[in-house]
Amino acid sequence: MNKKICLKDIAQKVGVSTALVSYVLNNKKEGRIKKSVAEKIREVAMELNYRTNQIAKSLKTSKTNTIGLIVADISNPFSSGLARIIEDEAEKNNYTVIFGSSDENLQRSNKLVDTFLNRQVDGLIITPGENTAPQVISLLKQNIPFVLVDRYFPEIKTNYVALDNFKASFTAIQHLANCGYKKIAMISFETKLFTIQERKRGYIAALGKNGIVFDTKHLIEIGNGDMKTNVENAINDLMSPDQPVDALLFASNAIATHGLRHINALRIKVPDQLALVTFDRTDAWDLFYAPLTYLDQPLPEMGRLATKILLEAIEGNNTITQLNLTAELVIRSSSVIPAHQKRSFKKPLFSPPKLEV
Amino acid sequence: MNKKICLKDIAQKVGVSTALVSYVLNNKKEGRIKKSVAEKIREVAMELNYRTNQIAKSLKTSKTNTIGLIVADISNPFSSGLARIIEDEAEKNNYTVIFGSSDENLQRSNKLVDTFLNRQVDGLIITPGENTAPQVISLLKQNIPFVLVDRYFPEIKTNYVALDNFKASFTAIQHLANCGYKKIAMISFETKLFTIQERKRGYIAALGKNGIVFDTKHLIEIGNGDMKTNVENAINDLMSPDQPVDALLFASNAIATHGLRHINALRIKVPDQLALVTFDRTDAWDLFYAPLTYLDQPLPEMGRLATKILLEAIEGNNTITQLNLTAELVIRSSSVIPAHQKRSFKKPLFSPPKLEV
DNA sequence: TAATTTTGTTTAATCGATTAAACAAACCAT
């Protein structure tokens, strides 16, 4: 490794103190420094290819200009989409992002928070996992600036930016009911996460509102095991020949992806046999032969707001901001009124070619 | 913010020097320290909820245990998939990852490298963009440990982990030729990036090998503008009624995603009218009615190897490692022998239902 | 001319750890 250039090297070469060099390079004491000297310092800094040692600076100023981002899994499009927005927003404000995936695992999550705090991040943006409430409370006690995104704990008074999940589910189910579907199922997660509970609540409430009796068999909450298998079993159950449902809401992109694969394999016709709506947006929804109707979470807004709130908290703003944004229901072919109902509600945007395979 | 606990606080409370505290907490001078004192120190550290200030430690040791990751766009599944592997691998070795998206933009890329170096990252993993060769050379000159992934410059002697892109393209085209396709097109990027050039070279070589004359009109290299429009135009051209091609290779997941949307819109029948193969793997390929045949890049291996090589370089290993891994061609419905050819080569895994929309 | 202000720069402490070297006390051997 080449010797690193530091303030002292510049100071020596110019023949001044390091203090002066620091003042010049940070544009402090503007009026006080002789133009010629300042110029010379800048010149030499350039010539020696000086770069500030951000670590030393951080130590002195107790400011790292770093945000710690903890998501469930950076390879999930929801997380990586969010990460991208946060990165851009942070960059605009001269912050850098360090990230980690919690994998919905308490130990990992704790370790990440620990690592990030040791590194003196100025603040955290977190998608908290199940059972991480104590961790969140501990952050609060330590007065660490942080914002929760996507998920939050209604009983803990923290900053958060999330969806109005009740409303989102409600809207989706209302739409399916409007289209005439009667046996509307949902595949969700078995979890105490408020976010998911709210989606369930919205589902049940919307059924009630439309005079549909909630059948517990139609709400399948999959557990921790192999998601693929769980989703497949769920769909097999819901589509059992004796009592098949006619519409289905997926509670996340991951569930939907597995679900769609299985629906393909079973050659279930969408939307005629089964209408579909899913949470989240991915490119994949466009490629399904009946492009999926989905609840579009305003990711850019979530990311921007979360970063903004965090940076304000870092600046010392102590007010708590809690935002529940509205998902937009983007209606497409997977959930239009089934053909046999004859009412023209909305044409599918695309119908697949008939293949002679 | 609560007062932060430092070594001195522990030292004072126990009544020893900070040096001793440091030795104990770092398990140094194992045999030399009185058991009772060591115990007391650990106890008090726990009690005060001490956490090392990694910044101070880094300053003293000139080691941040941080890797800088620069990808094209963290929200692209290729990048985020890679990021996830690198994160895990780094974590195992007690490293943290900071990341940034270059957006294929030289300025952004330069700024990221700059920021990361200011932060004294121990090393970098980079997917270099077009025209970043000077940047890479500069890193080399500065003796900064780094590894290129996915892309590299054949004329610059650096560590890299990438694909054998020539071979990958060649394999894909060979497969299409084997299936009996004659008019095989490719949609790629207009770029000098070696990675992409190699994909082109493989395409042309494989055509030649199969006695197909390379028609320049069949290789469309899209420019910088709006990718969606560019891809749509490309497909319109290739499928013009007078001279439609019968097979198509997409040079990236982004191109493929846009392409598939348009192919859906045009109601082109895959694979009968047009066989498809694409680079990269995404969940989306499964949801297309004719699941896509794709060149699966060994992302986990790439990520793991890149991290391993980087960490070794950080440890002082000066040997240069250059790896060209092999993509696996995963053959599925989008590229089987067309029905009218009557030769049964491989059954499609899935055929779409016929809808009465 | 002396006192005061302004201009330009340096001194030195500090952030929170690490670690070589120094030191003191106890132990051992001859």
Added chain:
DNA sequence: ATGGTTTGTTTAATCGATTAAACAAAATTA
């Protein structure tokens, strides 16, 4: 008893910046 080890701990320099305070010289004011 004397010198040499061993054991246990402290001293103090250091990493590379920042910045309040001190200082010196020049300019201004009275």
